Every structure is written in C-alpha cells, then in structure tokens.
Amino acid sequence: MPVNKYALLRYRIIDRKIGSKYNPYPNKEDLRQACEDELYGSDEGKISLSTIEKDLFAMRNESNLGYYAPIVFHKANKGYYYSDPDYSIQEMPLNDDDLEAISFAANTLSQFRGLDMFKSSEAAIDKILDRFNLNPKNNESEVTSHIQFETAQSYKGGAYLPVILKAIKSNKVIKFEYQKFSGGKKQQYQLHPYLLKEYRNRWYVIGFNPDKDSVVVFGLDRVAGSIELTDFDFSRQAGFNPALYFEHSIGITAVNDDPQRIHLRFSPLSGKYIESQPLHQSQKIIRNDEVALEVELFLCVTKELIMTILSYGTDVEVKAPESLRKQIGQSLKNTLKLY
Known part of the structure; x- marks a missing residue:
C-alpha cells in the first residue's frame, strides 16, 4: 500500500529530531510540534499525538518502508533516541514513494514562486526541481557522471x-x-x-x-x-525593522555608520559577471563598454564588503570613497608581505 506523502515528510522530520545531538531525547509532543511547525507553520491542531505514535510504529516495523528504525524510549530522559547513534533514514536510498513525496512537495512549492515570501527561496526550489527532473528514478551515479551540482557541506546551526x-x-x-x-x-x-x-x-x-x-x-x-x-x-x-536592518550591508554585519556611495571599476571580463549577478540590490551601472564596467553601490563598509572586493584581485579598482580605496590598498600591501 503506498505511503501517504505527508507521512513520508513527517518521517524525515521525526528522524532529524530523534537524531539531533543538540536537542536529544524529544518526546511525542516535541515530535508532534516539530512536524506541525515545518509542515503547517503556525496553523495548530493539524497533527495529533496518535498520528506521531503511528509514525513511530511505522518507522520501526513496516516492511514496505524498510526503515526498521532503532527507536527506543529513554525512561530517565523521557524521550526518544536511536539505539544506534549513527542511524538515520537519510542514509537510505529513496524508494518510489519517497520520490513521489519529494516531487509532490517541490511541485507544490513551485506554484508559489511569484509570492514575495518565496522570492528568497526560488533558487532552492528550482534546484530541487532541476535535480528531480534530471534524475526521476534516483539513479545517482548516472546523473553525477554527466552533471555536477554546487553543494555545501551543511547549513551550520x-x-x-x-x-x-x-x-x-x-x-x-x-x-x-x-x-x-x-x-x-x-x-x-x-x-x-x-x-x-x-x-x-x-x-x-x-x-x-x-x-x-x-x-x-x-x-x-x-x-x-x-x-x-x-x-x-x-x-x-x-x-x-527586519526588512531594513541589512538593507545597506553585504553579508551578516550591520553597522550604525551611514551608508556611502561605493564606486568600483571592473575589468571587461569580470564586469560581465557583475552585470549578470549584481553584488547588491543597490548596484547601478554607470559605465559599460569594451574598456571597463563601473558600478555604484550604496553600502556601509563592512568586513564582508572588503572581502568581496579583495576576492576580485586585479580585476577591480576602488574609485571611491578614498578611505575604502586606502583600506583595500593596505590589505593588498599586507598580503604581498606574505610572499
């Protein structure tokens, strides 16, 4: 019997909670709340404790799932854990039901691409859909021999x-x-x-x-x-105001200083990359020809901005402000001392 798509999504959430080293021994209410938060947000009452009990039983025992998860209740800590600390259903190959659930979830999200609340996640949604469309049968070796996706080690924290x-x-x-x-x-x-x-x-x-x-x-x-x-x-x-706190920053640093007009000059080749993928939403092109691309940004000077500029090496020149130009110049002089 095919497994309910939402049940498969709950199993993944439950697995992640039980296997967490940061918040160990979740109880049934913890698992219920986690599933409700991730699947329904603030809309409470969608998932019952009896549903979680059935999920735990299925993960332990149902042969069509094939998880046979070693879920144990710890009496002293009043919560669940894996008797095998290395166990996770994430390590198991996806079956047809899993793939159908992923496709269902991704395609559901794709219907909301145009909404403001999903704009920051459109690239992630598109990547999931691309991956699934290229690999509908979960034949990973066949795909990776022809296509390489950019991957991160993990989302820390x-x-x-x-x-x-x-x-x-x-x-x-x-x-x-x-x-x-x-x-x-x-x-x-x-x-x-x-x-x-x-x-x-x-x-x-x-x-x-x-x-x-x-x-x-x-x-x-x-x-x-x-x-x-x-x-x-x-x-x-x-x-x-969350929407404005990082308005004039690149990265995670927000300072109390007033933003400044940052004038950068890029080589023609690097300029094409900057034109196709702007450094910041405030970027304005003030020159674009066969000699250079020059842009103006309205930003606070932060460590992340300096690191971004330095990453372009000889392909970028800071034209203004003078204080930032001197700061970048000093960083380059210090770098030269290492060689």
Missing part, C-alpha cells in the same frame, strides 16, 4: 531553527552558551530573538541583548549545547 523560530513568533526569551571563534571561555547569553538569517551556508540569529542594551548577531554554529526556550516574554524595540 540548522538544528536550532525550530526553537528559535518558535521564540520569535511567541516573543519568548532564549538562553544559550556561546563560544566565539576568537577563543576565550564559553559565555551564557539571554536574547530577545527578532530575526533568523542565512548567509553562506551558516545560520545567524539577530536579537536584542539586554546585557549589552543593543541588537547583536550570533552565529548558530558557535552555540555550545542546546538553546533553552524560557517562559519569559519580551517586547520588541519599536525601531527594529
């Missing part, structure tokens, strides 16, 4: 997204330990979470830190252990 999103929606304070890349001891933080942002395969949470009395950014890949959703409510700062 993704396991924390459900609890943070729940805190954002309900205006609840979260608590966690954080280890900076620069070293030092782990520190405990409380945060009023406002926004989640993905940048270069890493997830970040932006929110108000009452200890610093300011809006700050935390990389989720530097969170140590779990994130606690507290019972304490918070009120958002009236001046914070």
